[in-house]
Amino acid sequence: MKQIRVKAYAKVNLGLDVLRRREDGYHEVRMIMQTVDLYDDLNISKTKDQKISITANLKFLPVDENNLIYKAAKLFLDACGISEGVTVDLKKHIPVAAGMAGGSSDAAAVLYSMNELFQTGLTLPRLMELGVKIGADVPYCLMQGTALAEGIGEKLTELPSMMECPVLVAKPGIHVSTAFVYGNLKLDNVLHPDIDAQIAAMKEKNLKKTADCMGNVLESVTIPKYPVVAKIKDCMIKNGALNAMMSGSGPTVFGLFEDEKTAKAAYQTLYDQGLAKWVYLTGIYNDRRR
Numbered sequence: 001m002k003q004i005r006v007k008a009y010a011k012v013n014l015g016l017d018v019l020r021r022r023e024d025g026y027h028e029v030r031m032i033m034q035t036v037d038l039y040d041d042l043n044i045s046k047t048k049d050q051k052i053s054i055t056a057n058l059k060f061l062p063v064d065e066n067n068l069i070y071k072a073a074k075l076f077l078d079a080c081g082i083s084e085g086v087t088v089d090l091k092k093h094i095p096v097a098a099g100m101a102g103g104s105s106d107a108a109a110v111l112y113s114m115n116e117l118f119q120t121g122l123t124l125p126r127l128m129e130l131g132v133k134i135g136a137d138v139p140y141c142l143m144q145g146t147a148l149a150e151g152i153g154e155k156l157t158e159l160p161s162m163m164e165c166p167v168l169v170a171k172p173g174i175h176v177s178t179a180f181v182y183g184n185l186k187l188d189n190v191l192h193p194d195i196d197a198q199i200a201a202m203k204e205k206n207l208k209k210t211a212d213c214m215g216n217v218l219e220s221v222t223i224p225k226y227p228v229v230a231k232i233k234d235c236m237i238k239n240g241a242l243n244a245m246m247s248g249s250g251p252t253v254f255g256l257f258e259d260e261k262t263a264k265a266a267y268q269t270l271y272d273q274g275l276a277k278w279v280y281l282t283g284i285y286n287d288r289r290r
C-alpha cells in the first residue's frame with residue numbers, strides 16, 4: 001500500500017460540564033461527545049525520504065510543524081521507528097477554530113491510517129496513548145461515535161449510539177480562543193447541565209429528552225462576549241429545533257431536529273438572516289473505529 005484516503009469527522013458536545021480547575025491549570029470536564037457527518041478529506045502517501053509535507057486547500061492554515069497533521073505524522077513515525085516520510089493532502093471542510101475538534105480529528109485520522117499504511121499493527125488503545133500527547137480530544141476522535149469524556153477529555157466511556165436526526169450547524173464569522181473561554185470561566189455561579197440525566201435519556205432512545213438535557217457551561221463566557229451565538233441559538237429554536245447549543249468553547253452552534261423538512265426550512269431561514277457565515281445541514285455519524 002502506497003497511499004490511503006481517510007475522512008476525519010467533526011464532533012459536537014451534546015452536553016459539556018466543567019467540574020473544577022486543577023492545580024496544573026487544566027479543567028476537569030464531563031462531556032458527551034458525538035460525531036457528526038461533516039468531515040475533512042485526507043490523502044496520505046508514503047515517500048522514501050524522511051520528510052513530512054502537507055498541502056491544504058485553505059491558505060491560512062499552517063502546513064509546517066504547527067499543523068496537528070504534522071505533529072501526528074511525526075509522533076507516529078518516531079514511535080514506530082520508521083525511516084520513511086509522508087505527504088498529506090488536506091481538503092478542509094470542518095470549520096476551523098470552531099469547537100468541532102477539526103484539527104484533533106485530522107490528527108486522529110493520520111494516526112489511524114498511517115498504522116494501516118505502514119502495516120504497523122498498533123492497537124486502538126496504543127494509538128490513543130500517542131494521540132493524547134497531541135491533544136485531549138484526539139483519543140475521542142480516534143474512537144468516534146457517542147462517548148462520555150472525563151478527566152481533561154481523554155478518559156472515555158463508550159455510550160449507546162445517539163439516535164439519528166438532522167443536525168443544523170452554524171458558525172458566525174468570529175474567532176473564539178479556547179484559552180480565553182476556559183481562562184474566564186467562573187464555576188461558582190453557572191448552571192451545570194445534568195450529564196447523567198442526558199445519558200439516561202439517550203439510553204431510553206428519547207430524542208426530545210436528550211435535547212432537553214443539552215447544556216454547555218462554556219456558554220456563560222462565550223455568549224456575553226459574542227451575543228451572536230445566542231441569536232443563532234434562538235433562531236434555530238424558533239424555527240423548530242428541539243434544542244440548540246454551542247459546541248465546545250464555540251462559536252459554532254448546533255441544533256437537533258426531529259425531521260428533515262423542518263431542519264431544511266430552518267437552514268434556509270438561518271442562511272437568509274446572515275447571522276452565521278457558514279451553515280451546514282448534516283446528521284449524526286455513529287461508526288466507531290475499532
Ligand code: ATP
Nearest residue numbers: 066067068096097098099100101102103104106248
Ligand atoms: P477544539 O474543538 O478541539 O477546540 P477547534 O475547532 O476549536 O478545536 P481547530 O479547528 O482544531 O480548533 O483549530 C484551532 C487552531 O489550530 C487553528 O487556528 C489552526 O491554525 C490550528 N491548526 C493546526 N492544525 C490544524 C488542522 N489540521 N486543522 C485545523 N486547524 C489546525
